[in-house]
Amino acid sequence: MTDFPQGTSAHTISLLLGHPDPSTLASLEFGAELRGAANRADLFKMLQYGPEQGTPGLIQFLTEKLNHDEHLTLEPDNMMIVAGSTHAVDMIARLYAKPGGVVLVEAPSYADSIHIFRDHGLDLYGIPMDDEGLRVDALAGLLQTLKANGKAPTLLYSIPDFHNPTGITLAHTRRLEVLRLAAQYGFAIVEDDVYRELGFERTPPPSFYALADEQQQVFRIGSFSKTLAPGLRVGWLISSKAAIQHCINAGTTQMGGGANPFAAGLIAEYCRAGHWDQHLDRLRALYQARRDAVLGALAEHMPPTVRWTQPDGGFFIWLTLPDTIFARDVKQMALQEGVLVASGEGFFIQPAEGSHHLRLAFSFAPIPAMQVAMERLAQVIRRLA
């Protein structure tokens, strides 16, 4: 393993990937947890196959925390532990959408989730977004058009909070409207909510899961990858008891014996000791400072033709270039200046829609490096103008 994410080196400043700040990963508390585990008389239990639903202590902690923080009424059977959100997205695609089935995603959406849906042979449609998230009028129109063509979507995949790649949070009223359409047209909502805990100025609106009633099927996905350590590969899935049981009954769940019992056992102890809640407080302050630094540098250096989002949480800022400047040219020239950013194409089903967008991940590189990077990026854009 190197010190740098794939595609970077000591001489590049990476705003490419949604990787957490490396300084936050090996906390003193987590190190102590490891030492504690080594000394536990019941270490062998964490190393055996675990219950298919996942480590009970972690389910208990998470359901109690979410019930407390969000006034939910989760029972343990509304949750299973998953091996990161990847596991959940893949499992839902496999169990709930037949190949050739229709899945709706935000446009733009998370590139790797689009990739997973494509690997399952699903037919994808994008819903345009504005500053309040996915446009419900466009969703309603798309649903009508699909219906007229004899098609019915199975799933809507949404990242409602601090969206990847835009950083936008879906407005509360729109969540209610989307749920009404879900009930009307009979599709389920996959709510990829891995950034929810990372709100800076405000807590996000209630989740789709929290707002749904019995008519609406929601799969809400959470993760420790952004808020503890991605290398542990542990997250959670919340849904109806019947849906969770269906996921528990799946072949992969039965064969694997519970998602990452060892890592989940470590995390359960860490959380129950109160360390995660303290860590979240630190992370919110840390990522808020990172965002402020990048927004400040953008305001200072960017030409007036460039626009960007003002995320109030998460890891990402989304840049919109003037129509005359192509993101892939900016990306290429910025790379020559030692700055790594994501060009917009990969976030869209129709790559051309991303031609004038860049995603900046403010989560990873040191703040002074990101400030330098914004200056260089602005110079590149000015040169291309």
Add this chain to the structure above:
Amino acid sequence: MTDFPQGTSAHTISLLLGHPDPSTLASLEFGAELRGAANRADLFKMLQYGPEQGTPGLIQFLTEKLNHDEHLTLEPDNMMIVAGSTHAVDMIARLYAKPGGVVLVEAPSYADSIHIFRDHGLDLYGIPMDDEGLRVDALAGLLQTLKANGKAPTLLYSIPDFHNPTGITLAHTRRLEVLRLAAQYGFAIVEDDVYRELGFERTPPPSFYALADEQQQVFRIGSFSKTLAPGLRVGWLISSKAAIQHCINAGTTQMGGGANPFAAGLIAEYCRAGHWDQHLDRLRALYQARRDAVLGALAEHMPPTVRWTQPDGGFFIWLTLPDTIFARDVKQMALQEGVLVASGEGFFIQPAEGSHHLRLAFSFAPIPAMQVAMERLAQVIRRLA
């Protein structure tokens, strides 16, 4: 978490599941590895997203070990780290077999792999086995019949070494014959080889992967679940460089950022210190003693109408009851006597083929308890005769 696998209690003796001996899991060496990790200055690297191919140090260790032990010529790009064999089986099904595609499995085969193939909407056919493994004559006949019906299998899923559920090892000559058929009919072989390291009297014959030439596509799957700790969820996949690259390019691999970097990092250090090789020596002796105890108890107690396999490795013995006795009745009555065994139905595509078979896992319960269990099981069978 409880002390007992799902479906058992303090008062039952479980020969139900292929769980490793609990006493082997939390070794002193593994505990020391955990303490060492907590103190490492580069712990944060194991907690970040890892390279998509998997932890390089573990790939290096495994390729060198397999090249040495089996005279292979693996390069690092012939391998990726996976989150247990579950991950590999599921990924191959998703990437290489289209829904409705034909997959061949041994009859009987591993129930959970059958379950995964079914979850992917695949069309399964079974190949009968005898004491030397899958019957090549039956495979050849099935391939002809399928061809006559316009069907071509995509994959053959085989567990060649210390087979689950029968304990049988596929004869060397048959491996060559299967490979010839694979080349002739153009199917790939998925070689689920998670018990290979657990040979007692002898090393298994060369793997399909070792015997294949350029014409034949083999996916060989290995795992630390049976030989270190299933709770870590780490295994490996070996194939052609092109196939490994295809798996690395998959959506789940791209999204997840390498299979379980933290657990794989721990295992890499453990292996490089020589602990795994020493542990394997201990495990072979331990499971051989377990097998001997159960075979001895079977010989002592079973009526002459019952037959069973003589595995020379792995975790399982396969019992064949007389046609008049149904496995599900034996299972039910044995449970009332506090003995838990697997009835054969779940291991077959056509469950009725398993009606007179039982699988005994000699890997988990204490030896004296298993000896008691065999006596009780024999009593149950005599009562049903």
